[in-house]
Amino acid sequence: MDSLSATHRATATRSSGTLVASGFEHYMLTDESRSHPMVSYLEVGLAGAVDLDCLAAALPAAYARHPLMAARIVPRWGRSPLWEPVATLPPLAVVTDPNRHLVPQGDEFLDLTASPGCRAAIETRGETSRILLFVHHACADALGMVAFVVDWLNAYGRAKGSGGDVPPELPPPDLDRLRSRADLAGVRSPHSFAERMEKVRKILHKARPKPLAGAVGNPVPVTPPGHCIRTLTAEEFQELQARSRAVGMTINDRLACAMLRTVLRWQEEHGPVDPRDLYRLIIPISRRTAEDRDLPACNKISYKFLARTAEAIRRPDLDAKVHEELDFLRRHRLQIVNVLKMINRFQRLRLTRWLLPPTKCFATAVLSNIGDVASVFSDRLPTRDGVWETAGLRVTSLACAPPRRPLTHNTVVAIGYGGTLTLSSRGDGRGLSYAATERFLGMLTGELVGAGS
Template structure:
């Protein structure tokens, strides 16, 4: 196992955003039985041996160095508690020492909950799922696959998603320009007065299999279930702001992660982002909202524009000291370059059972609020043919009751016909 790794330009971008945000990727796994924490610690160590980024911590760096470095020696410990909500809020609201992975087991009478926090600079949502799957299999004593791909090659962003032709460059430049123009007069999620407490507040709702099947049945031809969720999320921003008599601009935008991995299912940070920017007039009705979202997501897939971040970040060969300062300048440009919110959809997430600890019965996931202007984000995880939706808010802007209300607004928008 390597002792250190050079951070990719994408890793560095997330490391630098720590100046303005807590970049925790949240993944909870609820089981039907009770977990042996000693056995879990052993499974974590086994999984970290297979996936070295799980031991990553950021190394001290000179402001004059051109790249950041990961040191792969951080220990993985297991803490326990019996207060699920408070534990989740505290765990996801801190990133001590920039360590890649932290774990808390919450004891419940009817089955424990394994709470994972991942530092997004080291491990993204899909990487988190892959790591937890290895932990689960190691805990249950199942055979593990061979060691994963060589990390340097698997994290080579230019190989994975760099522009291959003038056509690629043109399509990506056009996407960036179109998004910037569309963000003129962007709508920001209004605060509800907020409250004191941990940095984040959470709300979760479950869409049962019958509900998901109905949504799939009624979605317009050519659109996806994710398009329906994106459209409902955008429309929720409008209804939320109007209910709070807050400003509504000319557009609402959502940041959508796109996985840059090829076939190599590596535990690392390989999530690019694309914007879906929709004029408010197209969000007034569910049909026009879904049509507008579908047109943009199809174009992203067909034109490969998600790789824009590789080209832009790879071109920034400036000292680390300059890059670390850049996020503090976001207020100067965020009107054109920061979305209203985020929706991140992991897709189906299926884990095996944990031996005597039982089967997995629920998976929760949420992405970080990448900017102080993103008051609420939404994470989606599929499990047992249903969907679990988890909203995360910046508590000082939207408190616990407020994010719960936001979730109800979303469900109303999703089911409106």
């Protein structure tokens, strides 16, 4: 482990120093509450015997490669806060009691001014284990959380493996890209200022999406993270891919359409639906490019707002219209940049809490597709049959769900891994109950698998 420690010390020296928080990161701090903290769990299933001492010793190497996961927030009056490195990092928690929680459900608010926004734990049961990464959304988005775990397992594999079982040495983290993560220079919208402000007014005040029915008033505690998980069979996923390609759609298009139809079916089961009722999805969109290959973990996303009335969801042209809207976004990416600029202005003018009160519903649900992560990070961890393997460990599954605002009662994450697609949603009772979340996810999976059949 001496070489691993030396590598960690060298990387930590290069990554030391403060960073100015971006407007989007500052927003994540402003738009949270103790009842609805901006936190996420990443759940990673492992098969094989784990050397816990070696895994714990490898954790600092991952922290060193991802500075925002190892820093606290320093507020500054009238200016953006700073990320400041801390001397003592949270250690790996080994959970041996199944009744013990990594973080109690009622105490998930992370005060980033006091400590870093990352906690790591592992539960072991014989030859199977589960890594739980608990992270504040200001520090990393879902892809950043996956990158952190991949680099952690890379360090573990390099310390523990032998021969052909040793993963490749990682290049230094691109700290220059991290410093420029919020750079939007040179991006201009073709719309006038008045047109853009009208869109903002419509999103924030004029259009009123319906919240998802059936939310729990007094949630029953569950053992965190409380992920509900559905994984398509390899055959189902291949058929979904083939049907999508046949009509020129992407998996993301299919997911968005299936989510809208599932939301409408759910509402119809819980009461009458007016054809004019509006349902809005927030779809996080990554702003990463090919140059961000070695970007450390951060939250480099923006949002796409996809809204439809009940009447529009029922129309046979829903798939074509959604594909057209999302394809325009993929080709031009203007809306996600405009949304990010809007958030930055809110923060500078201190308008976030006034414009985004917790008593208003701005989205019915959240749908995030982070793509085929095994291929994205295949240069960091070797894969076999589409899954990562290192030092006798096999990563068998991944699940995650983003945080939610008070009246957004369901969030779903899609992760491509192991030659299939996994959908996960957190049934922690802050929105739907665990049982209701399970049922909603089952309906969504059925809608997705049956799409176009």
